[in-house]
Amino acid sequence: MNPFAHLEESLSASRIGTYLRCPLRYFFNYIEKLPWEKISGAMLLGSAVDATAKEAVALVKQGWQKPEDLQLDELFDQFFKIEIESPRAPIGWGKRHDQDSMRDLGRSLTQALRPILFTEERLERIVDRDVAFTIPLLDEEGKPLIDTPLIGIFDFLLEIDGKKIPLELKTASNRTQYLPDNLSRDCQALIYAMAAQTLQRDGEAHVSYMSCVKLKKPEVIESDFKVDAGQLAWARGLVTNVKRAIDAELYHPAPSVMSCGGCPYTAACAKSGSVARSVPKRIFSRPQQARPAPR
Ligand code: SF4
Numbered sequence: 001m002n003p004f005a006h007l008e009e010s011l012s013a014s015r016i017g018t019y020l021r022c023p024l025r026y027f028f029n030y031i032e033k034l035p036w037e038k039i040s041g042a043m044l045l046g047s048a049v050d051a052t053a054k055e056a057v058a059l060v061k062q063g064w065q066k067p068e069d070l071q072l073d074e075l076f077d078q079f080f081k082i083e084i085e086s087p088r089a090p091i092g093w094g095k096r097h098d099q100d101s102m103r104d105l106g107r108s109l110t111q112a113l114r115p116i117l118f119t120e121e122r123l124e125r126i127v128d129r130d131v132a133f134t135i136p137l138l139d140e141e142g143k144p145l146i147d148t149p150l151i152g153i154f155d156f157l158l159e160i161d162g163k164k165i166p167l168e169l170k171t172a173s174n175r176t177q178y179l180p181d182n183l184s185r186d187c188q189a190l191i192y193a194m195a196a197q198t199l200q201r202d203g204e205a206h207v208s209y210m211s212c213v214k215l216k217k218p219e220v221i222e223s224d225f226k227v228d229a230g231q232l233a234w235a236r237g238l239v240t241n242v243k244r245a246i247d248a249e250l251y252h253p254a255p256s257v258m259s260c261g262g263c264p265y266t267a268a269c270a271k272s273g274s275v276a277r278s279v280p281k282r283i284f285s286r287p288q289q290a291r292p293a294p295r
Contacts, residue, residue, distance in 0.1 A: 027251035190235035
């Protein structure tokens with residue numbers, strides 16, 4: 001069920017992230033709604049790890065299993081099978097993996113979570129999962145900056161010393177991907193921090209991250225992302241500018257090794273000469289200046 005179906009308009013953190021990665025990719029995905037040309041095996045792996053962790057937490061929280069009895073390999077295999085049997089596009093396994101090696105990696109990643117996520121203490125702190133949020137984007141004085149609410153879904157909600165702290169579970173290709181230094185320039189992470197702030201009486205913008213790192217011997221890295229007022233102000237400006245650029249229909253390509261490598265629209269992009277030729281001179285529109293009233 002879509003928890004945001006009642007909203008006429010909304011802007012998700014992942015939508016903004018897609019626009020920032022490449023506006024043309026945003027256009028293909030959200031405006032043209034083109035089917036994906038391919039989906040990476042790594043993305044399916046991430047979805048299966050996520051589903052496994054949430055199901056395992058639910059099994060323990062609902063009293064069906066003890067943490068030490070969780071059959072994580074079997075659970076992962078079930079979710080991985082679902083992912084590969086009904087992908088939204090043909091699967092690209094990449095040069096380093098095939099289906100079997102990706103399944104083995106996924107099993108190792110979920111096993112690496114066992115001593116970190118599936119402990120009595122941690123499980124006691126988890127009070128909810130898949131928690132949807134809807135927040136307005138407000139300036140420091142509480143005035144709306146855009147007329148569209150921001151939406152997202154926290155993976156888990158922890159309760160620690162009376163405070164509610166979201167916990168995001170990620171798969172990562174390196175140890176530093178979800179450390180605070182990197183997250184502080186990640187618009188999606190900052191939007192999640194804004195939403196986390198609304199949960200606290202003291203206004204602290206705090207999100208916990210747990211990343212399963214895809215190493216030969218997988219590791220789980222935990223980090224606490226606490227955001228200060230300056231970073232939040234920067235994020236508000238960024239989201240406002242992205243919204244203006246979307247409203248102005250600025251959909252230029254932004255090719256880069258990072259963006260194009262995982263792009264599901266490389267063929268559509270190659271054929272999009274006419275769209276690519278309409279690259280705007282400025283990426284972001286400036287705020288409209290009020291004109292002086294005619295005398
Ligand atoms: S291939 Fe690169 S430039 Fe083209 S739409 Fe995808 S991310 Fe953008």
